[in-house]
Amino acid sequence: MKDGFAHFDRRLERLEDRRAALEEGSRLELDDTGLMKLMPSGTRRRQIGRAMPVRAMLIIAGVLLTFKGFLLYQLGFAKYSAKVAAMADGDMMDRLGAKVMQIEPVTLWVYNAISFIVG
Template sequence: MEPERAQFAKRLRRLARKHDAMSRGYETRIRPDGLLIVRPRRRSSGISLKSVIIFLAAFILFKGLVLAEVGQGTYENRLVAMQSGTWVEQAGAVVMQIDPATRYVAGFLAPFLR
């Protein structure tokens, strides 16, 4: 009797998993022989490409704004100070390096800030 009970419990767990997956959405397809196949939709990752692009654009805008506000000399001095700090500060210095996009944004924003 015990093997049947274990097999039944396994079937119940599998059905519960399938029900949970179907509750988040499903797709119905018709096979060539006319049989309807219902499958749960795949989960999408939590982060979309659009949100990553918006984040990167905002970050470059932030770097350009800081560069335009404090000036290139002061900005580079602060980067040098960060490079001699802890590993977190060193990582921040790498991320905050002046790149062509940051330089372009700073050049565009500088007339508005002075």
């Protein structure tokens, strides 16, 4: 009797594991008899785990670089550099912000594109 419960518990664990795997992504496959079966593919875990953070980081970096270019265009080189230098003299977060807000080639490219478009 006790062995029967252990077998039943193992079967329940396998079913729960399969259900969790199917929730992560599944595909339909035909077996030899023509019966369609749901097979776990794990694609949802791969999509969420890999593609989304990379895409999100690229979007954030693009927005930040565009913002820096607009800010540089609006303030001008002298005032922008003075503000970044003032941030570099502050506490740890200000120094980190100064590192991020430094003028680099992509910011200059955005600045040149904006000044070309605006005139």
